[in-house]
Amino acid sequence: MARSPSSLLSRICCATALGLGLLSSPVFAQTGNTDAMQVDKKELRAPKVIFFDVNETLLDLTAMRSSVGEALGGRDDLLPLWFSTMLHHSLVDSTTGRFHTFGEIGVASLLMVAEIEGIALTKEQAKTAIVTPLRSLPPHPDVHDGLQALKDKGYKLVSLTNSSNKGVYTQFKNANLLSYFDERLSVEDINLYKPDTRTYEWAIEKMGIAAEDAMLVAAHGWDIAGAKQAGWQAAFIARPGKVLYPLAQAPDTVVSGLDELVSQLPDVK
């Protein structure tokens, strides 16, 4: 089976083509393996609130590759396994009626991955590798201009993250993103993790809007899955290495970055 290093690029190109309305309806969200999922090309409705996922969607997690890799004895290829283990165990907590912060689960997951791989790592070393770097992630290059453009168009922007309240505050402060958001919501307040449907229901209740007036912007297929199941519009940002979950409902649009989303949304001022 041949490797196809160009498939990511072609997916992003496809997403770009989508945004420019170059392809007819319905079109494939992705040109690669998960192309069974189709995105019906349609006008996006103007949401009353645009909710943003944070980690990987706005902030670049690959900046943690070196710290996680260093903790794992040079195995920076284990970053995806660590993040997947963290996401899995956040839902292990949610489905068993327990809660720990995303940072705590991140540390526990790094310890588990290290143990599985036979790499010696103390809890303190794991904390050092994760907590500070996670709170210091840089924004993706399109984020500042994209958020400003959405505000200029009249949209209310709210973050909705698995990070803790303190965590996301510090992340936004370090990335100079605090001023763009009308509210910062953390699942910490309801002791559940996305994509539990109740997290989206709670978020719209907090903002006093109906599901059809909400839109989620996320680079995670599982987050899109939850938002669509809750009756929201959803925009998938095809960040490098991020793919849709082929068994979930399709997003309303697939974009390569926030700039492209801006062009698809009407002015509401």
Place this chain on the structure above:
Amino acid sequence: MARSPSSLLSRICCATALGLGLLSSPVFAQTGNTDAMQVDKKELRAPKVIFFDVNETLLDLTAMRSSVGEALGGRDDLLPLWFSTMLHHSLVDSTTGRFHTFGEIGVASLLMVAEIEGIALTKEQAKTAIVTPLRSLPPHPDVHDGLQALKDKGYKLVSLTNSSNKGVYTQFKNANLLSYFDERLSVEDINLYKPDTRTYEWAIEKMGIAAEDAMLVAAHGWDIAGAKQAGWQAAFIARPGKVLYPLAQAPDTVVSGLDELVSQLPDVK
């Protein structure tokens, strides 16, 4: 940070020592990174039903390394990422009120991992790589004798798996395990995945017993987490590469194999 290839072995040795009562109470479940979790050394109560997880606990998933690796262009190091992605997305389904069989999620997860890694893979190729190999896994070497010994001691044995009904039937048929079990329960019947607490509640209701009369045997920390949260006894089998979830309740015992568990349980005939 030094690699420590011997930590797995030392963990298993520690588990063995536990089983033989060589260590004083409380002792560490693991000697490695997640050693914050302590297992109180105590007598196991005789359960009315012993529930068994299947994949990795009874059947050796590493047999899939070659088929999954082949599908991923030779990258058999991606087996753990594939399995973690599958487990995560099983809970994405559970927490968003949807359901697909474990096999379907396995295929979708392989497609996602391939897409992320830029490896070309069709849905048919992914199915071929997963479905037949998953149903043909060999049992771990201690399984036949261990199950027979538990039956000889008078225990009722029930499987409780994320695999589908058809899937686990075929798995047990191929591994010659059908005859050991009084019942086979699949989460497919309630459209939820372990470790959702409701899967354990449903299982004891099906068997007509109270939580305190149930014991789960599993090689997954997340499964132990769910069973303990549901009020069951839980025995962790420290299969190679399997570790406990350090933020969950500790299991009642950690063993290196079924033979060791047999020695810790009283005769109930």
